[in-house]
Amino acid sequence: MTQIHIKEDGSRYLNRDLSWIEFNLRVLHEAQDPTTPLLEKAKFLSIVSSNLDEFMSVRVAGIQDQIRAGYAKKDFTGYTPAGLYKRLVSRISKMVQAQYRTYRDIMRQLTKEHIQFLKYEDLNATQRKSMECYYHDIIFPVLTPMAVDQSRPFPLVHNQFVYLAVVLKRDGDSPEEEPYFAVVQIPSNLSRFVPLPQHSNSKKQSFILIEELIKHHIQTLFSGYIPLAVHEFRVTRNADLAIDEEGAEDLLEEIEKELRKRRWGAPVRLEVQKGFHPYALELLQDEFEIKDSVFEIDGPLDLTFLRHFTGAVKGSSKLRYPQDEPPYPQEFEESEDFFEMLKERDVLMYHPYECFDALTDFIVQASEDPHVMAIKMTLYRVSGNSPLIQALADAAESGKQVTVVVELKARFDEERNIAWARKLEKAGCHVVYGLVGLKTHAKILLIVRQEGPDLKRYVHVGTGNYNDITARLYTDIGLFTTHPSIGEDASELFNLITGYSAVHDWQSLTLAPGNMHNKLASLIERESEHARSGRPARIIAKMNSLSNQEMIDDLYTASQDGVNIDLIIRGVCCLRPGVEGLSDRINVRSIVDRFLEHSRIYYFENGGQPEVWISSADWMTRNLTRRIELMCPVYDQAARNMVIQILRLSLADNVKAKQLIPNGKYERIVNDLPSCRSQFAALDISTWKKPEIPTSI
Incomplete structure (x- = not known):
């Protein structure tokens, strides 16, 4: 075979991080596509923001670490960390500008559909009175103004929370005197947007952002001072965990400790509202030691709130995708007994086009079946109120041998998985955290059933997580099978994860x-x-x-x-x-x-x-x-x-x-x-x- 030689400048390959930018642009294009329903456009815009948050806090943070460490070697695509970082900042800046142009366009289109965000000065008398009450009764009690001066050091600014930077002066201060500075966190436990009252016969649905209310009432937090400027800012920190699995006596406790450290991760990105006060910007840049990763935003910071906003809009079915209810797999509707059906043939499920409930029902049937001896399963990401967890807990409490491999290191789902691990252990499940140095990302369920003198294995293998929520949003395949060699390999896989099993001669897997x-x-x-x-x-x-x-x-x-x-x-x-x-x-x-x-x-x-x-x-x-x-x-x-x-x-x-x-x-x-x-x-x-x-x- 003739070998093709290309100059060693990375031209054989595309760079991973630049390719990711192209992917997120494709998501942005869905928010710009005229055929996408309007509220779905807003949802895609939210996804662009959440994708970028994770990219900055993990990938870009890692590149910055390499630069600080003096690492200058080119990767296999031909980029040094410094060269790649410079290009990424440029590409991300252009993408963010396009994102906010799209945001403003979507807001204009929503206004034509009688759905609008208002500024405080645009509120009518009834709305102002309602918002005055909401601010004083709900918002004001949870606000904490944090001054920065010689006696009060800069407070901890949490990762990806929106804050207000407040520049103040006192009556009688000369223009040459240095202003006062404080920060106020926008409460994360309150909705980012507030519905406004409308006349009963009005078709309009109006909202106001919570930061608009706080800005208008900022004087209530700083009596005796005059606000010169109030602007939003947001910091993204390095969110990657550095876990010493070898030295950890208790992996669960080690991960909990690292999660607490995530609050103090090195700042990676600073987002500031357009027109941000230069004095405040200089203070923030000095505090966070950020010079070149500052993004000026022409609109509300953190557009991830749009995902919740689209759910709060009433009616407007024409502005959404049709809400189809996925059907139950026809094979399991033909027979209420999963085991009898799977003895006849394998069953393939394709989500979200078929209902995920069949998998939960399978585990429920197994938990109630007196012939089932054991249930073994891997869990990487599960939903906040997962019915699978309850089904596994019920199986353990009914006397089954239930083994669950819970991946504690699933990024940004660590806390949820820790909670599930504790619940499963309390129910009597054997909970395993996987092998040192490896994330358990495989998706497999094994049910072992006594059938006469023999044991029969029922296996489900999936391409996606055992998560009933994402199964409605992600396309994934799940295969139910009783193939003997797949079943034997499944048993060996769990033995490998939970015990000291030697390397197996895999037959199928x-x-x-x-x-x-x-x-x-x-x-x-x-x-x-x-x-x-x-x-x-x-x-x-x-x-x-x-x-x-x-x-x-x-x-x-x-x-x-x-x-x-x-x-x-x-x-x-x-x-x-x-x-x-x-x-x-x-x-x-x-x-x-x-x-x-x-x-x-x-x-x-x-x-x-x-x-x-x-x-x-x-x-x-x-x-x-x-x-x-x-x-x-x-x-x-x-x-x-x-x-x-x-x-x-x-x-x-x-x-x-x-x-x-x-x-x-x-x-x-x-x-x-x-x-x-x-x-x-x-x-x-x-x-x-x-x-x-x-x-x-």
């Missing part, structure tokens, strides 16, 4: 960090061999992110060997497609739409004998080397056909899909084929749940 990387490499190489021999060769991989250099190089090699490769990657992609002689046969597309594309599916043509795998793992270094991940084959013919049809829908999308071009940008896919919006098509379950469809794409 593929694990990271054990053999997944090598397995994927061998599957890709097998396609290359088929192509070189003139047999059908194709790879289709659907995932969230692709950033592992070795996996990218393997795909480049396969492309050069004649393998046709379609990658469906929602987020980060470091592979550069369509480069002559390197990646001619590789196409990369991203779908950003109503639901978050989250399922991981890997298809290999295998010379006309296709193999399909579902997985919890993206092709990122962290997934392949630092997490316990799972890849499971889909053996059942009908279930495999359904997965193939799901891939077909994604590849047919020419409405919301965008194609990655060699320069790292994304373009709309335009063709003469019939219009296909894959997510809306999947709402009609008959489009993918067809056991009889052909087995090859």
